[in-house]
Amino acid sequence: MARSKVYIAVLLASVIHVANAGADELVPYEITGDGITTSLTGAPGDVARGRTLVLARTTTCILCHSGPFPETRFQGDLAPDLTGAGNRWTVSQLRLRLVDASRFNPDTIMPSYYRNKGFVRVGRNYAGNPILSAAEIEDIVAYLATLRD
């Protein structure tokens, strides 16, 4: 925890522009402080779709996380419970966390969901693609923001 706070402080000191050079299918985004303030699609996400996505095995969140999902037995315990994530983080922080969690903790095991290059030996079916689309990120961000105690 202490380590990620330091890292966030470093982030706050500057505004970082990510050009995504060479990754033209990705929507360019701008990191401001420790978040991304503007929606990747320019529109708010859909909360219900976001919940469905978080619960889908292929989205991978619940491989590691648990959360307020009484209908699913198979949840992971490699990462914090997502209950209350909307209290702990702003929408802008949640968006950056999904886009590139390594901005909060350089050693994190949480994948960067909106990144499509710089990987080693990516499977043929996945090469060149981010794990989630911009619209899917926005749906999940909208849903996580509703997770308040």
Added chain:
Amino acid sequence: MIWWRAIAVAALVATTPALLAGEIPPDARRSGYSFVSPDTRAMQDDDTSNPGMLFVLDGEALWGKKVGSADKACADCHGDARSSMKGVAARYPAFEKALGRPITLDQRIKLCRANHQQASPLPYESRDILALSAFVAHQSRGFPITAGDDPQLSAFVAQGRSLFMQREGQLNLACTNCHDDNFDKHLAGSPITQAQPTGYPIYRLEWQTLGSLERRLRSCMTGVRAQAYDYGAPELVALELYLMSRARGMPMETPAVRP
């Protein structure tokens, strides 16, 4: 949280210099057996209920069967496997001089089949190669693993270790992230083990058949959305060798049963 763990790891490194940060000290190593349910353990322990034993019996039959243009059985050259194959699997992958690199037990059997029996090749993961491999490895049940002790292998063990530590695939995860740092936790419903290769080939309930260590490693690679190495690829052999050397001294269990 992180700093005390860093100190604990630093202390370990200071006393056991061979260990890298995050690696499991010898007295904390645990077979996959200790992570499975009591039912699965009971299935493995009782030879009459262990489905892997059917493959061992098939392997025993193949051991005595003459094949190929040499018209020779394994037994014609190796005699009774109960003595000639004792402890052999515990030191595989082993260095093969003719190739200048390590080969797995399955590759060794494939070589005997091609060179000494002059018979048609057995494909990886075919029932016959798994049966022969299970039969041979079963003769090492209870033997401590010694693979990797041969100094000619040290560069290959090191290669396997660096592959184990390297993040890969679209999920950008290394073997070590799960199997050194997070064993005992759960990936969705499944317990994460230490990836100790003590029981191969294993009967995996999910596969409903016997499978090799390579098949298991390939499925972990696919799980992180990496391009799995082909069967027999030098990288896969190096990973397997590293895992065996990491399990040095642990007893062989073949055929193990896993979920």
